[in-house]
Amino acid sequence: MQTWMVHMRSPVLLARELGWKGFLVFQLLVGGTVLAALIHVPFAAYLGWKVATASSDDAVSRTLLAFEVAALLSGYVVSGVLGLFGLAHRRLLGCGWVMLLMPVYWLLLSLAAWRAFLQLLYDPHGWEKTEHGLARTSRRKGQR
Numbered sequence: 001m002q003t004w005m006v007h008m009r010s011p012v013l014l015a016r017e018l019g020w021k022g023f024l025v026f027q028l029l030v031g032g033t034v035l036a037a038l039i040h041v042p043f044a045a046y047l048g049w050k051v052a053t054a055s056s057d058d059a060v061s062r063t064l065l066a067f068e069v070a071a072l073l074s075g076y077v078v079s080g081v082l083g084l085f086g087l088a089h090r091r092l093l094g095c096g097w098v099m100l101l102m103p104v105y106w107l108l109l110s111l112a113a114w115r116a117f118l119q120l121l122y123d124p125h126g127w128e129k130t131e132h133g134l135a136r137t138s139r140r141k142g143q144r
Contacts, residue, residue, distance in 0.1 A: 001113075001120055004030045036075075037113035040106050047072060076102045090137065 080099035
């Protein structure tokens with residue numbers, strides 16, 4: 001969120017520097033990622049409510065519900081497939097079963113995004129720093 005906000009202080013300048021295609025890609029990658037994380041829990045809750053209260057009589061509502069469920073599931077599948085590509089690239093496909101936890105990942109991602117959003121509103125200058133290290137599977141492990 002902060003990265004997007006910093007770069008969007010001068011959107012015209014950013015568009016000039018990146019070009020219009022690059023500017024649009026930036027919006028999709030940085031802004032879209034944050035937006036998707038923020039929307040996930042409300043959309044999943046809405047969808048759960050809609051499934052629980054769906055009427056079997058209305059064909060239009062059933063069709064729309066099917067498209068909404070397909071959108072949610074396809075998001076999980078795309079995220080899982082991208083994760084599998086990353087695991088395959090690092091020769092760790094044996095860990096691929098964790099991609100079945102994608103709905104849990106998205107739930108936690110969404111909760112973290114909402115926490116970050118609220119912290120940005122109420123404590124914009126606070127910063128919870130995380131100590132980072134290298135995973136034991138890191139290619140750079142021996143370079144420290």
